[in-house]
Amino acid sequence: MSILKSITVISFSLLLISCFGFSEKKETEITKKNMSNEHTKVAYFASGCFWCVEAIFESVSGVEEAVSGYAGGNTLDPTYEKIGTGKTGHAETVAVYYNPKKVSFETLVTVFFGSHNPTTVNGQQPDYGTQYRSIAFYSNDLERDIIKNKIDNLNKEVYHGKIATEVTKLTTFYKAEEYHQDFERRNPNQGYVKAVSIPRLNRFKKKFPHLLKADKQ
Template structure:
């Protein structure tokens, strides 16, 4: 089964549609709330969140390490302390931070250490990055709730840590799922997961993603 890093390395050696069509972040994000999560390959995580009503933009990037200006080569090789992450810009009157947490924990396995499916390494660890005490408390309380309910067979290993800096990833990673439908990783790993998400969270989807 293809891994996220294998697909990415192959794609960078040829001209891709994403290089020509990737959408820059809408600069009009004033007034929007922000949340940052890491839960495996950011192509999947980005695709989940961008489908939610109330989410206005999602940026793939890196967070959790101390190294400035990390590159994908460095992160995917495990040469930094960063994890692949996404920054979510959302309208808090349409979707709450609690709602984002619920989607985050339902769309990856928070009980595996430094691994999500075929993607292995600290760069794929599960993290909730908080920007204020309220986000920290909500994340910790929700993890406790999931543990007490026995939602997962094994112990949740998700880190809850402060966001120091979010570094946007290279342009070709942005909106990767939509722009690279024939990528082997997208076909074999991401698409089945996204389709399952669309089925399970149909009531939270933007109209254009309801089938």
């Protein structure tokens, strides 16, 4: 096999297991649960490909819905193609709608840190770039303090001061294109989902079985 052909094969293989590069010209209608009620709060997290992150949070008891989108940058109306350049400042982010009577914000922070490698700068294997960086967003001082306390404890007990997660106040969350919503559930045989998303979800389930919804165990 020639060197050029080898490079082409490798590049194509990497594309198949990358979160970026997939697109659907036709928007898919996604049926989401009604998220507007007085008992629901929203938390926001970024930790790599949002297909993975959304599926993880939707498996957690007390979480009513998770929505993929973009946050953390200054560019107005970001799109999947634009954030893929790494120049918008935004990261792939998931809005987690949860019932605080069933699951606490602190537990969601535990899920966040327990489901990715927070020491990786600008990425989660196999996806790298600022759009895949680790961010724990907060909406008020209490949430900020919970996140920072968690980081302090993990840095002391587990990561030896190497956590690279940003702690950022949420300003604007932009919902991603419809075809990204519930992507893992709707595309179980897609290359990236099979190679990365499902194994990542299964690792989380094995680590936190007590946090799972009954139908996700």
